[in-house]
Amino acid sequence: MAEVESLVESLWELDDDVLEAQLGSHVQAIEDEVAGRGARRAGADPASLDSIDVGVAARAAIDPKFLNAGRRLFNWINPAAYKLLCTPLGGEGSDETMQELVKLLDQDLEKNVVKAAGMLAPFLTANLGLAPAIAVLVSTLIIKRVSKEVSKFTCDAWQKTLPSSDVPATPSVPDAGAGI
Numbered sequence: 001m002a003e004v005e006s007l008v009e010s011l012w013e014l015d016d017d018v019l020e021a022q023l024g025s026h027v028q029a030i031e032d033e034v035a036g037r038g039a040r041r042a043g044a045d046p047a048s049l050d051s052i053d054v055g056v057a058a059r060a061a062i063d064p065k066f067l068n069a070g071r072r073l074f075n076w077i078n079p080a081a082y083k084l085l086c087t088p089l090g091g092e093g094s095d096e097t098m099q100e101l102v103k104l105l106d107q108d109l110e111k112n113v114v115k116a117a118g119m120l121a122p123f124l125t126a127n128l129g130l131a132p133a134i135a136v137l138v139s140t141l142i143i144k145r146v147s148k149e150v151s152k153f154t155c156d157a158w159q160k161t162l163p164s165s166d167v168p169a170t171p172s173v174p175d176a177g178a179g180i
Helices: 001-010 018-035 054-057 064-086 096-107 110-130 133-148 155-160
Strands: none
Touching: 001 054, 001 096, 001 110, 001 133, 018 054, 018 096, 018 133, 064 096, 064 110, 064 133, 064 155, 096 110, 133 155
8 A cells, every 4th residue: 555655646746637648548558458469668567556657647748649538537437436435335325435535534634635545546446447557547536636626525525526426337348448
């Protein structure tokens, strides 16, 4: 978890567009790797945390194709994560992980945002099947966007940042990579 928190701390300083473009770039790299046409950077698996290079991300120009792909993926994952954490078992209460996130962020929102994103990433990996690199980028964006808007992290605050209150249907394989 310390490795995740350290990475999130570095990512936190990046603009949302840069994070979304990184998300799109990593998805493309993972897709290429699975299809057998990948070129692993220095041997790093594109799904691993080691594949995220914050220095390169901060300096690189944003490729619109990766930015659009990252936005589409984030806009699909974010509501799914919200639904999983805030409306488990048909909407009764919230998940234990969400309760821990709220408690942590209630203690000191400014101080604990990195820790919260670091705590959310493994949850996304385990429950949504996201690659660790993708989960870290998504969790950073979720916590960053929700904490920007409010002084207290809650499911209601999170819901207000969603593109819609409905979780979209799972995209088919061709739809998921469309435009990437």
